[in-house]
Amino acid sequence: MAAVLGVIATEVAACGLTGLPVRTSSMGEMSLAQIRVTGYQKTGEFADAEPGTTNSSAVYVGPPISNSGLTGVVNGPGVTMTIFPRPSPHIIVLPTDNTVWIGRGHAPLNCGLLIYAYRKGKRPDDWWNITNLQLAQARMGRLSIFEITVGCGKG
């Protein structure tokens, strides 16, 4: 009960002078905001929180690029990235998955970084904000779509 009251108190305090709910950026969002992907357009972002962690994801669209080539375009303070020799270690790729996990690394603010590649022909999530034209071009191999997720905390 004390924890619940604490959460309520925190959120009431966060309402500010307007009386409207105000949400400050999570660690995941602050970390992701420091990542730059040279030559690629960020089309969508989605943040989430679980017990002990916050995470934030962004989808990027741009010229065709190999998985290994991504290490040369993803930048930020403390950012490192390793692409797996074989994608999706320890995780089954389901037929309905629209991405596959291709690499991991470090993100700003002592967070972790996960990188996923779009699986051609699969339906994108709404939050990606991908246009039909971009989707068609990705299917033809004229565009690359990938997702970066940062996770902060040790749940």
Added chain:
Amino acid sequence: MTNELGWWPRPGGASIGITNIKPGVFATVQRAFPGEFKNVQWANLVGNDPLDFKVTAYYVKYIQQKLLPNAPTALRASYTSDQIIEGIYNGGVTNFTQNIIPAGRFGPVVSSYIDSIAPDVAMAQSVICQSGAYNCPGGESG
């Protein structure tokens, strides 16, 4: 992701329905099992207990199919399959992918959760397995 209740002052939006489903989990389940969730939206979970439990059950199935089979050996040595599912359910898929796979163990928050719900899981197991309606692992069946 846009929705009518998206103003919730926490990342990922509100948890709604009797089983506290967030938009991300709903989208994951809807994508993984498209035939099961046609013509429903996350907001439909409010006041719809059968749908809430169905989404929850399918999210467990998603974890069971995608993340449990190749979970690290060290994790399997320390936890039962049910506990691994509980830990991923509580801590999230990103936490599992980023932290648990390389460490081979759950962190303090999720470990505490698994321990804290153990009596409830045992009670549920007892009620369900003795109901006669389900076949339970270990031969306690109805």
